[in-house]
Amino acid sequence: MKHNGRFGQFGGFYVPEVLIPALEEIEQAFDRFHNDPQFVADLNNLYANYAGRPTPLYYAKRYSEYVGFQVYIKREDLLHGGAHKINNTLGQGLLAQYMGKKKLIAETGAGQHGLATATVGALFGMETKIFMGAIDVERQNLNVHKMKLLGAEVIPVRGGTCTLKDAINDALRYWTSHVDDTFYLFGTAGGPHPYPTIVKHFQTPIGIEARQQCLNQLGKLPDVVVACVGGGSNAIGIFNSFIPDNTVQLIGVEGGGRGISTGHHCATLCVGTVGVLHGARTYLLQDQNGQIHETECISAGLDYPGVGPEHSHLKDIGRARYVHVSDEQVLDAFFELTRLEGILPALESAHALAWISEQKGKYPRETVVVVNLSGRGDKDIGIVEQHRPLNR
Numbered sequence: 003m004k005h006n007g008r009f010g011q012f013g014g015f016y017v018p019e020v021l022i023p024a025l026e027e028i029e030q031a032f033d034r035f036h037n038d039p040q041f042v043a044d045l046n047n048l049y050a051n052y053a054g055r056p057t058p059l060y061y062a063k064r065y066s067e068y069v070g071f072q073v074y075i076k077r078e079d080l081l082h083g084g085a086h087k088i089n090n091t092l093g094q095g096l097l098a099q100y101m102g103k104k105k106l107i108a109e110t111g112a113g114q115h116g117l118a119t120a121t122v123g124a125l126f127g128m129e130t131k132i133f134m135g136a137i138d139v140e141r142q143n144l145n146v147h148k149m150k151l152l153g154a155e156v157i158p159v160r161g162g163t164c165t166l167k168d169a170i171n172d173a174l175r176y177w178t179s180h181v182d183d184t185f186y187l188f189g190t191a192g193g194p195h196p197y198p199t200i201v202k203h204f205q206t207p208i209g210i211e212a213r214q215q216c217l218n219q220l221g222k223l224p225d226v227v228v229a230c231v232g233g234g235s236n237a238i239g240i241f242n243s244f245i246p247d248n249t250v251q252l253i254g255v256e257g258g259g260r261g262i263s264t265g266h267h268c269a270t271l272c273v274g275t276v277g278v279l280h281g282a283r284t285y286l287l288q289d290q291n292g293q294i295h296e297t298e299c300i301s302a303g304l305d306y307p308g309v310g311p312e313h314s315h316l317k318d319i320g321r322a323r324y325v326h327v328s329d330e331q332v333l334d335a336f337f338e339l340t341r342l343e344g345i346l347p348a349l350e351s352a353h354a355l356a357w358i359s360e361q362k363g364k365y366p367r368e369t370v371v372v373v374n375l376s377g378r379g380d381k382d383i384g385i386v387e388q389h390r391p392l393n394r
């Protein structure tokens with residue numbers, strides 16, 4: 003391959019030999035098209051007129067009063083599909099079109115990436131197969147139904163623990179025998195090179211817009227930028243534009259679940275160790291023998307035992323700080339934003355908000371914090387109701 007796909011000691015492409023030509027083909031196509039004027043015009047048209055970019059940067063006045071400093075919300079929840087995921091699937095879907103591929107495959111855990119891929123499959127008229135753990139198919143039947151409505155085939159995966167990591171393994175396995183006509187549309191800024199670079203690129207409009215919106219609205223950069231981290235795509239999308247600005251603190255928030263000591267969590271960067279998973283060297287939740295731990299936290303979208311390699315690097319060089327919050331804090335934050343601002347956040351995004359609420363009264367009044375609201379909470383109302391039923 004032309005680039006080694008390394009972020010310090012992390013990243014790379016630890017995949018079976020047969021996949022190297024397929025990854026090389028995507029790397030070459032990305033190198034060729036991502037700055038091509040026609041590709042950029044096509045993608046910007048889709049971002050603006052299909053997905054709804056640019057998204058607003060909203061000053062949350064009542065939430066700011068509550069925490070005691072200034073909070074600005076980047077509204078990715080307002081995009082088509084209700085989350086940032088469409089930025090990536092439009093970008094990779096268009097790349098697949100430019101490469102002349104006829105079919106898409108993707109993995110999904112909670113179903114959000116599967117849904118965003120099925121959406122572009124319909125948009126571009128491409129045959130779409132979604133690999134999904136059999137347990138997740140059961141748990142997420144509304145998303146499975148939506149994917150089918152959009153014309154995608156949902157393939158239940160029955161290996162291992164029947165969840166996301168097994169769905170990725172099966173999608174990679176299927177791809178090895180269908181590389182000629184099939185594009186693997188990967189869902190987060192992880193996996194083998196070139197995916198971490200490609201997914202970051204297609205998510206960077208978040209940070210480019212947020213940085214300019216801060217300059218326009220405030221005349222200065224923020225002090226802190228916060229995002230939740232599952233695989234790390236929405237976080238790297240907003241962080242990337244601020245990395246050169248050393249005065250801006252970058253905070254990635256992971257799922258602390260029921261507490262780190264209970265073992266029920268998804269805090270890969272906070273407590274993981276270095277290893278190789280799904281083609282990349284990165285921090286992982288694993289035991290001494292390299293067996294992957296089951297993850298568990300309140301938001302299915304953060305439930306992944308690995309993390310994008312660039313975050314591992316940003317952690318090691320100290321440019322970003324990674325923290326965790328508990329399920330209870332996340333539920334509190336869900337209600338705080340809902341009641342103070344009239345915005346129902348996705349439980350993933352509520353992790354970033356929970357960290358902000360934890361800083362209540364700890365920053366000077368004039369401190370400016372930008373939070374990436376990666377998605378809307380409609381999909382999570384059932385889970386919230388289970389944990390915190392409304393009085394009837």
Ligand SMILES: *Cc1c(COP(=O)(O)O)cnc(C)c1O
Binds near residue numbers: 086230236350
């Ligand atoms: C999938 C998802 C996430 C987690 O994925 P990242 O790649 O870490 O961004 C976060 N928020 C929402 C709303 C999601 O759907």
